[in-house]
Amino acid sequence: MSTPDAGLLVALVGNPNTGKSTLFNALTGLRQRVGNYPGVTVARKSGTCDLGDGQKVELVDLPGLYSLAAASPDEQVVIDALSGNIAGDRRPDAVVLVVDSTNLLRNLFLASQVAELGRPVVIVLNQADVAKEQGLRIDTELLSRRLGGVPVVMSSAWKGEGILDVRRAIASAVANQTPMKRVAWPTNIAAALTDVATAAAADTGKPVTEAEGQRLLFDTNPSTADRLGWTLAQRDKTLRSARDRVRNSGYNPMAAEPLVHYAHLRIVLEGVVTEGAGKAGRSAAVDRLLLHRFLGPVLFLGIMLGFFGSVFWLAKFPMEWIQFGVDALKGVVAPQLEAYPMLQSLLADGIIGGVGAFLVFLPQILILFLFIGILEDSGYMARAAFIMDRLFSWCGLNGKSFVPLLSGFACAIPSLLSTRTIEDPKARLATAFVVPFMSCSARFPIYALMCAAFIGPLYGPGWQSVVMIGMHCVGLFFAVPTAFVLTRLVLKVKPHPFVLELPRYQMPKPRDVLWRMWQNAAEFVSKAGTVIFAITIIVWALSYFPRDASVAERIKASNPTAAEEVVKAKVQAAYVEQSYMGRFGKAVQPIFDPLGFDWKITVGVLASFPAREVIVSTLGVTYSVGEGAKADGQHLRKAMQDAKWSEGPRAGAPIFSLAAVLALMVFFALCSQCGPTIATLAQETGGWKWAAGSFVYMTALAWLAGTAVYQVVIRLT
Amino acid sequence: MTPLSQLLPGQFGKLASLNPERGVDQRLMALGLLPGMVLKLIRRAPLGDPLAIEFGGQVVSLRLAEAENLIVDVSADCPIQRPRQP
Structure with a gap:
């Protein structure tokens, strides 16, 4: 460059x-x-x-x-x-x-x-x-x-x-260096402006430009005065008398600026524009259809479902390729390092696995940004906000909250970045705070595993679908009251008026849309990527160390006839059990006991705080079926169905009872288990305060809701 | 003198007064909606709120509650009155 x-x-x-x-x-x-x-x-x-x-x-x-x-x-x-x-x-x-x-x-x-x-x-x-x-x-x-x-x-x-x-x-x-011709302020306003600028400069000891003087006189917002350090006590009397002076000359001081500028511009534009024969824009005709009382909402739903349905559909293939590539890379790298088991595990499970878990969401993120770009540049985004505003205004959000919340069902990170389009700082913050409640696609694997292993076999495919849909609504159910309380009681920011231009429709320019998609994705990778990478390595280390070779020997000695694969899985499970993560999981299991989680699920929950989709592979390890476990894997399902409490008051009862299965899904629906989301939230809200608040709030809510579900369902079944 | 919120879709009015102390009105003034300006209510959103109004060659959406305080004169010499039934 x-x-x-x-x-x-x-x-x-x-x-x-x-x-x-x-x-x-x-x-x-x-x-x-x-x-x-x-x-x-x-x-x-x-x-x-x-x-x-x-x-x-x-x-x-x-x-x-x-x-x-x-x-x-x-x-x-x-x-x-x-x-x-x-x-x-x-x-x-x-x-x-x-x-x-x-x-x-x-x-x-x-x-x-x-x-x-x-x-x-x-x-x-x-x-x-x-x-x-x-x-x-x-x-x-x-x-x-x-x-x-x-x-x-x-x-x-x-x-x-x-x-x-x-x-x-x-x-x-x-x-x-030709400056543009300036407006001629009426004598009294000009005098008031001079008074304000002079007084501000005298009080603060800083130079105050004419433009700053105008902001001081005309704006109700005190940000210019604050920046200059002109205190309320200092400015109050000056501004009051200057505004009285403007009022006495026949102008409302809050309206003087637009009135004088627009009067000036009408004279400037006299004879500049001539209207000849031409076509009126088509936007009004398109709006008659797209904003129609009945057709408008129907078309709106169609457009949104079409767009966001295809996020999942289009992203499916590249996601599979990335997963395939990551697995293939592991398969190539791991055998080379057979002699150095620690390095092998660090590289294959820690680094490649961690980067892969993060990259796999990149296709969804790119496609989401592409669609958001098309919606914005075409002018439809403003119409979507117009149609949806009524549904959101009562809980302190506005029509522009809709697209970030909908995108949240794919991935919270692009959704958080897209909250920047909301001008009202209060609605923006509240929207960003509730976006992580939307059931993102990383929650899908655990729902799919639980439904396929327990709900489907026990209650049939009908209930399986009901539970799947229900889990996608749990977050929404908590998000709305959260936004309501946040905007009414917690946030003390003054709301912005919802004045929105409905611009002319326009064909989006591919270069602009693609370029913005690329910029947003690059920002995501550089900012969120580093955070999740660091957390992944930490979690890897916690579940790898300590690693005493005697553990493996003991397992091998007590299973002399078992197949090599089975022994390998058992060794791995034993290592995880005595790792720092396993010990910690056992130690904190009592905290998760009210939700019906045993220590293995607890380890899974703890390991998936950086990225919730990790739960499936962690359960695969702790239930000793190897880490290649997939949501549709028969072995993992069987192992979980057979799992029984070995001690305590529930000894002999299946661990994955209906109550525990539902509690686990509700917990994952609500819990804040995503490193990049927390990092992005901190970045978008300008500090760690809201990110920490979100983490504590969501995790506490998940625990409470999970406990409630378990305790109620266990008594009913 | 009618609140803007009570105009029918398609109806014109001339802005008689607004409240420059309010944030909404300040935004609208910046967009050129000043007393004496002719505006037209284009439509209400499908759920009845917000409204879409047209003035000075642009279409702007504002909420019903905010439109209640904008007073328009519907008897002033506006373009042809074509109110549609709601």
Whole structure:
């Protein structure tokens, strides 16, 4: 990657749904870096952009927003980035404002606010093809003159048209440093702004820009004052008298900013746009169908079931290949190291097994990101939120919570990343907190094993399906009240109003969707991957050591006639029993006794805290049928069906009674047993507090629900 | 003078007043919904809430509870009134 010349930094700013990210991809040609802004969960995307003459600048894609009023973390980041207040980031040398050509007035409101920062500006009228189709003609020269001579160019990033013009315009903005014409504030407002900025600078001893003064005067949110360190006691009197001054001039101080900007822009746009003959957009017609009172929900369900059904279906094949590859690799590596049993086990069971257990979910994650990308870029995501909002608003979530929760049935990790689309911080946090309750695909193997081994044979395939479906609903049943309590009683964050643009429908651009899928997956692998890898090694070590050779000899001596395979499995089981993990499992078994778990199940439960799907292979080891155990394996089923309590009050009774089977499934439905989920939760909620809370809450809930199920069912059967 | 929440699908109105102290209204003002602006209720969501309204060439969704405090004048000279039966 080439480094930008002279360290010039250019920021890309615009409303959502203007094709800003498409333009960013076109300008940087995917030479991008993704990071995070310090202290917030807002991604910082930047890339190298060639200005057409060999000059290179660093282009940073700021989050889409409608106004600079600092109401959300995204908006705060944009203000800070444009003012140069982000640690380790420079103030941009120019700002590219991406504008939807079909709605100049609304888009230029943000541009007009940005003009107040006094930076050189380029106006890109994007989606020019759509405007042309609608018969809109835009006089870019007139607009440029009215805005004080800043470059105004038209482009269609989707079609790749006008990109070179954008590059040249950036070059000229950087060279000429022409600022955009600013709004003329009415005398009294201008005076109030000066008062505020002067007082803030005097009280804090820091320079306060005019743009910061505007945020202090116009915003109800005190984030700008907080950042400057202007305390409530200091600012209260100044702001009160400044706002009175604005009010006396006939403006409500909270409405003055949009009123003045929009009045200014109506004059700027006078005669700029001429409407000719053209086709009205098709979005209204499509909405009549997709948002229809009866058909809308039916189509919605169809689309969602189709999309997410195919996540399982499409991911099945690559998952099998990965599993096959991992097993094959183990088969190749293990015999080479026969002489070094510890190294062999570390490599085959610890490293290859651990990485494999994690990689096997990658196909699902990729496909989920692909679908979420298609839903977002097409404009249907906003409609889905519109249709579903009523079902979620009562428990403090909103319509945008739906897709993360649905994706949670495949895998919690992409779902947690997709909660970023929820603007309301309260709903975002609550959604992220309940996503791990959704019955992800890693829970499937234990349900399948239990149903195939016990429910099916005892009660028939009908009950087997009922239990399968029921287990997928257990998490949902607890998630809704959890969200309700969390948003009503625990979270003290002020909720955001649910104002949502229903954008024009658009064909998603494959390059953008695939690129975002790749970026998200890479982030997942690098962040979650390292955590689960570390935990896997620890769990491996705990169940491998200590390893005294006398254990194996004793087993071999007492089974002289048994087949080699059987002895091997028994040796392995004996090793696990006396390993740290086995000893620990025996020691803590009393904690799990109320759920009807013996020490073998307890070891399985403990070993599957980093990744719950490990339970099946661990049961395979502890029930001495070898670690190749599969959910459909006959041996494991038989061994479990035959298992009996050997001591204690339940001696002689089968361990896997109906009560214990149901308790085990309910426990797995609710328990927080996924290292990557905890790591991602910590990352998305900005700290370990919520991740730890989630772990404790879910695990305690799982124990309580498992106990309740066991104790009730054991008395009924 | 009618609350926006009581418009029929397809009905136009001119925004008479909003409450600039509220967060929702501040968002709507940023989108260009200022007093005197003509808007149209396009539809209600299938479950009756939220609403989809159109103004200034864009379609925006907002919740019923939030639309109750936006007062519109349906008798003002708006484009042709075409209310559909709910």
